[in-house]
Structure formats: C-alpha cells, structure tokens
Amino acid sequence: MKLAKRLWLILGPIFIAMLGVVTLLFWPGNYGQSRQDNVEKAAVSLSPNVFKGNLLKSAAFNEDYVPFIGSSELSRMDPFHPSVLAAKYRRDYQPFLLGSAGTQSLTHFFSLQTAGKELNGKKVVVIVSPQWFVWNGIQRGMFSYYYSNLQTNNFLEHAKPSDPMAQYAATRLLQLPSGSSNSTLTEAIIRIKAGVPLTQFQKTYLRLSERLYDHEDSLFSQLFLRDNRPTIAKGEETLPSQYDPWVLDDLATQMGKGETTNNKFGIQNKFYNDRVKPVVGKLKDTQIGFDYDYGPEFSDFQLLLDFFSRHNITPLFVIPPVNGKWAEYTGLRQEMLDQFDRKIQYQLRTQGFTHIDDMIDEGNQPYFMQDTIHLGWRGWLAMDNSVRPFLENKQTTPKYKINDDFYTKAWQDKEPRLIPDMRGGKSN
C-alpha cells in the first residue's frame, strides 16, 4: 500500500497530464472551423503561423481569397497596397497575403502543400523578387522560420515515388536543417529522394502524425496572429471613394513626393533614416558584383510552377524592378536584371505561363518604389493595372507543358545570353 501511494505521488500527475494531452491531440474528431474574424486577420497578418498551418489557408481559399505570393514587399502597406485597394473598392476578390521577409519559392512550395486541393482551378498572383535568385538560394534560417513538419507531412503523403518534382523537393529539404528536424520524416524524405515508395511503417506514421499536427494547427495557429487590419483601414481612409486610376496616380505621386524629402534616391524618409543613412557612404558601389542569374532558386521556382500546373492554377507573375537611383549608386547592373528577366521569362513562357507583368525596366519611374527594392505608391498602382483585370475577368484554362530540365543544375547555371529571348513586349 505504501509503495502504491508513493508511486502515485510520483507518477500520478504525469499520468493525468499525459491522458489529457493524448486525448486532446489524438481525438478523432476536429476542433471546429477557424473563425471568420481570424481568416480576415490572417489574410493581412504575414505571420509565420499562416505559412506553417493548414486551417487558415484552407478556410480562406474556400472563400474568395486569392493568394498573393511574394516576400517582404507585401509588408509595405501604404494606401495603394493590393489589400487596401481590394477592400476599399469592394472588388470581388480579397488578397490573402503569403509573403514576408525571407520567404522564397521553396517556402511557398511547402507552405502550399497544406492547401493543395482548395486551390484547384483557381487564380493566384506571384510577385517574383529578383533578389531571391542569389547564387546560394534561400537562407537556411529563413526557411526554418516558416517551416513546419505539417508541411513535410502533407508533402510526403502526396509524394509519388520517381516523381521529379518530389525528388527535387526532397533533395532540397535534405540540404536544409529543417529536413532533419524529425528523424522518421528524414528517413521518409530520403526514400522519396531515392525514388523508392515509403514503407508501411512510414505511411502509418504519417497518417497518425497528420492528425496530431492538424490538431496542433487548429488549437494554436489562430493564436499569435499579427493584426494589420488597422493599417489597412487607415489606408482605405486616405483613398477617394470613387475608383479612378488617374486620380489615384496623382494621389500616389503627391504622397510619394511628400514622403521622400530627405534623400536623393526617392526612398521613404523613415526607411532612409533608419536603414540607409547610417551606412550610406559605405554602400556606394557595393552591388557591382551582385548577380541574380544563377543558382538553385531557379529550380525551387520550378517547384511552384509544377505545383500550379498539377492543380490547374492560373498564376499572374509580377516581376518588380529595383529602385533605379539606388541601383546606380550601389552599382547594381540593370543589364544583369535584364538577363535575369530573360531567363525567368523563358522558364515561364516555354511551359505555358503567359500571364506576366514585367516591370523590371520601371526602376526609374518616380515614386514607383517605396525604398530600395520594394514596390510602393505608384508601383503598387502599376501592378494593380494588371492584377485587377486578371482577377476580375475570366481567364481561359491554361495548358501547361512542364519541362523537368528546369530542375537540373544545368539550368541553374545556364548563361541567360544563350537562351532565346521570349520577352517580346509586354503581354497579359
């Protein structure tokens, strides 16, 4: 008796706690839907939970939300930001922002794994930053920051052996620390990379852990969402009630002028003071050697294209410029940007992705960029000129011809000058 009592004192609390946790996480039912309020919040929150989870994205894509896939420019929420325009002028779509500092193709590919079927046959907007395409691709830490095992779980459940897309994605995952965060998943990723089917044990494991991760997602992913809705609402107040592109362009010019008074680069005052001014002298001519023409990002980007093709998604690709004055000061070569444009457009057009808004040459337009590399004021409006018709009009179902050569090192290293130039004027 005494032994039982002492053991109970030591172990009792653990048993009770374990029972609680196991019930909570492995309960076969589900914990209700995401609240509408949270979906609205998530659409503009840019928080990592949104990338990691499943629930919020699925809920949003089942409604009228359109994924706006990009990176740090999405956080520049001035009054001409796509989310503000769509809300103010009651467009029949609402952007669901997927992008934050450090998100690149690979993050998006894995993040979309958690919301594959909800996107079937829909439209998306992708802002392709040339800066993603540095020679060594996505930074390890940045990938980890937006990564969750739920993404890999979903990826592995749908991965078919000897599928070039799955094999390439598995290879990349294993090159990053996130790929070894769970040894059972790692073993499964290795099998996919090798083109071998998963074992029965691995399949069962994936099924069980999916339930666990899903519950985790529904219990926790709606907490800790940044609320950017006040910023959006403030932007709406600034805009005229009638939509008129000319009036808006005037307004954007005025605002841009008023907010870029302390520097010669056309950079927003606050950004200039905080981030540029302290080091401006040191940065002169530091970007002469920058190159966005080679590297793994080109194949990572192919993963996204492959994903779109398999889900019959129609994407619009926006290619933003770099602030021209800034590029000139730092020595970033416009010629190199043009080469990047040529290479990426070849990859898009030869595979049937023809909705492209190419703004790579617009870097010298006044008040187009909010700072050094991020769209702002008139830049957002210019993008809206292609986004609005694209999303409001019906688009024909695309026919894609996916070419697996884009997964190869040969393509990553391919000299853009040796590629046929398929840009031939702007098309939409």
Next chain:
Amino acid sequence: MINLQPYENPGYFVLLVVALLPAIIIRLNGRRSHWYETLVSFVFLFLMFDGRKWTQGVALIGYTIWQFAIVALYLRYRTKKDSPNKFSVFFWSVVLAIAPLTVVKFTPLFDHGRSSIVGFLGISYLTFKTVGMIMETRDGFIKDFHPVKFLQFLLFMPTISSGPIDRYRRFEKDYDRTLDREQYLDLFGKGIDRLFLGFFYKFILGYGFGTMLLPNLQRQAMQARGGFLDFSWPLIGVMYCYSMYLFFDFAGYSLFAIGISNLMGVETPKNFNYPWISHNIKDFWNRWHMTLSFWFRDYIYMRFVFFIMKHKWIKSRVTIANLGYLLLFLIMGIWHGETWYYITYGIFHATVMICTDAWIRWKKKHEGLLPHNWFTHAVAILLTFNTICFSFLIFSGFLDRLWFH
C-alpha cells in the same frame, strides 16, 4: 531502418521508459538486474548508431577496443609489483587515448570541413572518461582493471552523447551497490523530477528562446548591419537570447541524462548549479557545465600547475596560475572547434579569470575598503551575468556571420 537520437523528442522518452520498466520494477523490489539494464542500453545504443549512422557505429566499436587496450595495458603496467611509474609511459598512454579525438577535431580543418570517418556522436565525452581513468591510475587511485565495469562506465547509455562526465571510481560504487526499496524510491522520484524539469528547460524554454525568438533577432541584427562594428540593439537581443537558449537547451539535456541515470540507479553528477547567480567568473565555472570544467580543472589546470612547480620552472605562483588558465581555456576553445570565435572565447575567459584573480588579490590586500552587502553582491552578479552573456555571443559564431558573411 529506425534510428533514434537520444532525447530528441517525447517519443524517445516513452520508448526508453517502457523499455526500462522491467528494470524499474526489479529495483522497486530492492534488487537489480545488470544484464537486463545492459540489454536495454545495448538496444538503444544500437538504435542510435544504426541506419545511415552505421559508420559511426563502426567507429564507436573500433574506438572502444582502442581505449580498452590502452586503459587495460596502462593499468597492468601500474599495478605490476614495483611499477616504475615512468612519466613517459603515462604521457604516451594519454597521447594515444587522446589521438582519436584529436584526429576527429582536426579533420574538418584540413579536409575542407568534412568530418572524420573515425568520429561518432559522443567521442569527446568518452575520451574525457578514459583520460580521467589513466590520470587516476597514475596517481594510484584506480588499482584494478575490471573489463565489464570499464565497458559499463565508458558506454553508459544515458550519458554517452553529451555527458555529464562521470568519474570511474564514483560510477563503480553506484554500479556495485544495491538500493533498498526506500532508497530507490527516493532516487526514482528525483529522476522523474529531473526529467520533467528537463522537458520544461529544453522543449519549452530552450525552444522558445532558440527556435522562436533567436532567428527573428538574428535576422533583425543582420538587417541593421552597417554601423560601428555592425552594432545594433537587436544584436544585444541576440546576445541574451542565445545565452538563455544555450543554458536551457544544454541544462535540459543534462537533466535528461541524469534523470535516466537515476532510474537505472546511478547518481550521475549534476552539470549545472544555478549558473546565473554566480558572483564572479570563478564561481561561474563552478556552476556551469560543471563536470566539464571540473575535468579541465583537475586534469589540465592542476596537473599543469603541479608540473611547473615540481620542476621549478617558474617562481611566481601568480604567473603559473595565469598560464594555467590560458592553457585550460585555449584547449577548451580549440576543443569546441578550430574557428576564430571559439578560440577568442577561450582567450576571453582566460583573460577574465586572470583579471578576477588580480582583483581578488587586490581586495584581500585592501580589506575593509569595499563593503560587502546585498548591493555590492547584486552588482557582482549583474556584472558577471553580462560578461558571460557577452562571451556566449562570441561563442555563438553569430559575429562571424554578422561581420564576414
């Protein structure tokens, strides 16, 4: 192939405790089963080094044979009647025992960052154990070689990958004894406590600091580069956040190892004793990664000091002590890895040690000049805390990324 890395996730603990259950029940009845506990250890060691890690498994076997031979031969030499106890024999035994670790530590430097094929997870900690044994054998404290106990000690499963570093004579006592029910229940309760404190440290606090906060702060610090030495407020955040992560992650890990040892009836020494309340750097090293710092103190620093004094090469005791610190922390730095930041970290700690010693001597000479009250004590703790956090910023390698990448 199932591969299990020690303490990596909750599942590991469930499996391990279930496997240990029969051993626990036997111990609750005031008995013990060495062969069953050995079987469990073997299975978990196997799962640790199987699958893709099989090369490490092979390396571990080879390493064990190597160390077994060295320790056995040296013990035989020392326990011979009228053993000459020559320094050269001792010296070469230590060199041979350290040789595999040295190869492993220097391979990345000379082979473009590749890791050595003779390496495996935990090689450092096993080397500390055998070198300690050789030293104590030279001193005559270890008198006989017991092959089974040697292997049990060397390959003790709960501590194999990252310590704490036990000592043979202490371990042997625990291994030989049989606890009665009451004693075992006490130890069992302590073990469970430690496991759960470890969960809280590693999986909650360590995760919060290391996985949730740190990357954010690092990114902000990287973006704010450009000022004097790329200094910025987020960098300060990185410094404190990394220090907290380092502590909770490693202290949590050590608690797991001690907790599981306790379930197996072994009282592995603790590794951390509230390091953040240290009032100076010497106090800190008595509280931080204790089994490692005691090992360095006993087997490098003390040996060095006695050696110099015996040969009367240097007169000044202060100089000897200072050189000892420099040697100790340089070796510790190099052991962490041959990068500028680990070595700087070592030199930094040696410098702070030397300064602290000088300060203590000064205080002794001028007794009564400075009051000792709660306020001065608090200032001392605060100062020590910040000095240590700064040293961990160097240690983290983040400055390398910040300045050179």
